[in-house]
Amino acid sequence: xxxxxxxxxxxxxxxxxxxxxxxxxxxxxxxxxxxxxxxxxxxxxxxxxxxxxxxxxxxxxxxxxxxxxxxxxxxxxxxxxxxxxxxxxxxxxxxxxxxxxxxxxxxxxxxxxxxxxxxxxxxxxxxxxxxxxxxxxxxxxxxxxxxxxxxxxxxxxxxxxxxxxxxxxxxxxxxxxx
Amino acid sequence: xxxxxxxxxxxxxxxxxxxxxxxxxxxxxxxxxxxxxxxxxxxxxxxxxxxxxxxxxxxxxxxxxxxxxxxxxxxxxxxxxxxxxxxxxxxxxxxxxxxxxxxxxxxxxxxxxxxxxxxxxxxxxxxxxxxxxxxxxxxxxxxxxxxxxxxxxxxxxxxxxxxxxxxxxxxxxxxxxxxxxxxxxxxxxxxxxxxxx
Numbered sequence: 001x002x003x004x005x006x007x008x009x010x011x012x013x014x015x016x017x018x019x020x021x022x023x024x025x026x027x028x029x030x031x032x033x034x035x036x037x038x039x040x041x042x043x044x045x046x047x048x049x050x051x052x053x054x055x056x057x058x059x060x061x062x063x064x065x066x067x068x069x070x071x072x073x074x075x076x077x078x079x080x081x082x083x084x085x086x087x088x089x090x091x092x093x094x095x096x097x098x099x100x101x102x103x104x105x106x107x108x109x110x111x112x113x114x115x116x117x118x119x120x121x122x123x124x125x126x127x128x129x130x131x132x133x134x135x136x137x138x139x140x141x142x143x144x145x146x147x148x149x150x151x152x153x154x155x156x157x158x159x160x161x162x163x164x165x166x167x168x169x170x171x172x173x174x175x176x177x178x
Numbered sequence: 179x180x181x182x183x184x185x186x187x188x189x190x191x192x193x194x195x196x197x198x199x200x201x202x203x204x205x206x207x208x209x210x211x212x213x214x215x216x217x218x219x220x221x222x223x224x225x226x227x228x229x230x231x232x233x234x235x236x237x238x239x240x241x242x243x244x245x246x247x248x249x250x251x252x253x254x255x256x257x258x259x260x261x262x263x264x265x266x267x268x269x270x271x272x273x274x275x276x277x278x279x280x281x282x283x284x285x286x287x288x289x290x291x292x293x294x295x296x297x298x299x300x301x302x303x304x305x306x307x308x309x310x311x312x313x314x315x316x317x318x319x320x321x322x323x324x325x326x327x328x329x330x331x332x333x334x335x336x337x338x339x340x341x342x343x344x345x346x347x348x349x350x351x352x353x354x355x356x357x358x359x360x361x362x363x364x365x366x367x368x369x370x371x372x373x374x375x
Contacts, residue, residue, distance in 0.1 A: 021313070049282075056274065067283060067287070083275065091246060091267055109368050113361055114339070118320045121316060131306070134307055148315075171301075
């Protein structure tokens with residue numbers, strides 16, 4: 001089991017191109033759909049948690065899934081699997097390929113990959129939206145959140161913290177009333 | 179500075195970056211620049227730009243990629259051997275993960291224990307639509323000139339990028355093709371198309 005966790009996350013780490021969000025479609029495919037380790041709802045919760053903790057988003061996600069599967073030892077294997085491909089590749093570049101950046105073919109390959117990766121993130125966004133409990137009262141929440149982050153440049157961390165505080169106040173208010 | 183002192187400093191610097199690096203890789207990059215280029219002067223500004231470019235062109239989380247690269251360069255620039263530089267890069271990657279590792283373990287344990295409690299359920303119910311918006315914002319933010327090519331009507335790369343974006347979406351959403359296959363095909367296409375024209 002620990003080896004399966006490691007290999008799964010090694011594969012995910014190897015294809016996470018262009019930052020932590022690029023990991024989301026890979027996790028959705030490997031961990032949610034294929035292996036069925038967590039449900040879509042749990043995946044949404046985990047994204048909120050991973051985003052509100054400091055550190056590397058992709059590593060935080062793998063720590064959480066590893067902990068769910070096999071407690072602390074599971075999170076060590078998942079986190080190692082996620083980071084090992086990038087450590088090996090970066091070390092190889094630093095040691096042997098000083099001018100990697102100027103390689104035309106590598107540059108061309110990435111010109112093709114980058115736009116595709118954005119679409120890969122869009123797909124789980126739409127799939128997860130159907131599990132987010134959206135209705136006629138809440139549909140505006142993702143829209144306003146997206147606009148705040150994209151247009152005004154508010155950090156997602158603040159929005160998550162504000163939402164948590166709002167939810168707790170609401171809960172206390174309801175408890176008092178009952 | 180002695181070797182041990184440099185390693186200790188490397189550990190402490192990246193531990194701090196891991197602890198205060200909120201909001202994913204790009205938020206972390208500005209912290210790294212501030213600590214590593216401006217305060218410690220381990221690497222130059224142009225070396226830092228190289229690191230950002232290399233991080234974007236290699237797989238893996240950007241925070242880990244840049245920690246690995248900076249750890250290597252900092253030790254190498256201090257005039258030590260490549261083997262010692264490899265140790266530096268491993269140390270930097272480990273240190274940047276350590277704070278979030280500890281925090282995430284605590285959060286995960288807390289979450290598993292209390293996730294059925296009504297208050298936690300309320301918080302999660304409120305958070306889910308926000309996370310969807312957060313992901314949508316990530317998509318919007320990534321649709322920029324760096325990823326698609328300059329936004330001008332005469333730029334061929336822009337049209338090709340839009341085509342690849344739409345095709346990759348159809349492939350994953352409607353045809354249910356896996357993301358790894360899509361990445362490999364888009365990379366193969368880019369490598370052939372842009373090299374041949």
